[in-house]
Amino acid sequence: MLELKGICVSFDGKEVLRDCNLTLPEGGRVALMGPSGCGKSTLLRVALGLQKPDAGTVSGRPGRTAAVFQEPRLLPWRTAEENVNLVLSDNASTLPNARKWLGRVELEEAAGLYPAELSGGMQQRVSLARALAFRPELLVLDEPFKAMDDALCQRMLCMVGEQLAGVSLLMATHSEEEARRLGCRILRYRDGAFFETGD
Ligand code: ADP
Ligand code: MG
Numbered sequence: 083m084l085e086l087k088g089i090c091v092s093f094d095g096k097e098v099l100r101d102c103n104l105t106l107p108e109g110g111r112v113a114l115m116g117p118s119g120c121g122k123s124t125l126l127r128v129a130l131g132l133q134k135p136d137a138g139t140v141s142g143r144p145g146r147t148a149a150v151f152q153e154p155r156l157l158p159w160r161t162a163e164e165n166v167n168l169v170l171s172d173n174a175s176t177l178p179n180a181r182k183w184l185g186r187v188e189l190e191e192a193a194g195l196y197p198a199e200l201s202g203g204m205q206q207r208v209s210l211a212r213a214l215a216f217r218p219e220l221l222v223l224d225e226p227f228k229a230m231d232d233a234l235c236q237r238m239l240c241m242v243g244e245q246l247a248g249v250s251l252l253m254a255t256h257s258e259e260e261a262r263r264l265g266c267r268i269l270r271y272r273d274g275a276f277f278e279t280g281d
Contacts, residue, residue: 083107084129084220084250089138091124098124100274102138106220111251113261116271122254123152123224125276129252130222144219144250148212152224154205156197162208163193169216183211186241188234203229210238214245221246223253227260239263 084106091099098121106112114122127133129140130149148169156165163180170176181193187207197205206229213221226242227235243264255261261268269276 083110083142084144084252085139085141086125086129087139087141089125089128089135089140091121091128091133091135097274099128099135102275104129104269104276106250106252108219109248109250111246111264111266112253113264113266113268114252114254114271114276115256115258115261115268116276118256120271121274122271126222126224126252126254146216146218147220147222148214148216148218149222150206150209150213150224150226152228154197154202154209156205156208156212158197161194161196162189162200162204165197165208166212166215169212180211180215183215184208186214186245187211187238201229206230207238210242214242218249220250220252223251223255225254225256227255227257235260 086104089099089102102125114125116122124133128135131143163177163184166183167177167180170179181190184190184193187210189204189207192200192204210226227238230238239260251264267278270279
């Protein structure tokens with residue numbers, strides 16, 4: 083179980099997160115919502131161990147954790163399928179499997195293209211395919227469907243939902259519908275932290 087306790091983060095003297103607590107049970111799903119710049123990505127980075135908080139503790143993060151950040155982080159010198167294949171065997175034997183994952187994000191035709199040849203939204207989907215292919219215990223998604231049109235977003239929500247059995251999910255989103263479709267408990271930003279609000 084992932085547990086964040088008393089998380090405080092300031093940047094250049096400006097307080098972003100203050101005494102922020104979050105518990106994510108095994109298989110649990112939580113969506114962080116709040117205005118741009120409120121600290122959603124910061125809290126995700128703290129949860130991932132990529133940002134050291136000024137105070138507070140993070141415990142129980144599973145070893146198999148995958149993340150999709152707001153900016154796709156693909157290796158520029160690897161093709162789309164090779165980027166996905168990185169988390170499989172990173173050799174030719176699993177390339178068909180990597181292509182299958184690209185198919186799930188509707189990018190089979192882009193398998194041989196390099197990140198620079200893909201739009202930002204396509205790179206985001208390659209990142210999503212890579213994260214899912216890793217079969218993580220904890221999946222962290224930072225506004226993953228933002229660059230998609232409505233119809234594609236609906237299909238990706240279905241696909242991700244199908245892949246989530248037994249996976250803990252921590253996501254940031256501006257869409258309550260997205261959060262609900264993925265079965266997330268919604269935590270909203272207020273005064274430096276994220277809280278559950280009654281419906
Ligand atoms: P959100 O994801 O909710 O839009 P962020 O967590 O990205 O918000 O940012 C929260 C605040 O912290 C913003 O004011 C942002 O400018 C600031 N911030 C985030 N990362 C850094 C950083 N590495 N250095 C300085 N300020 C940062
Ligand atoms: Mg953000």
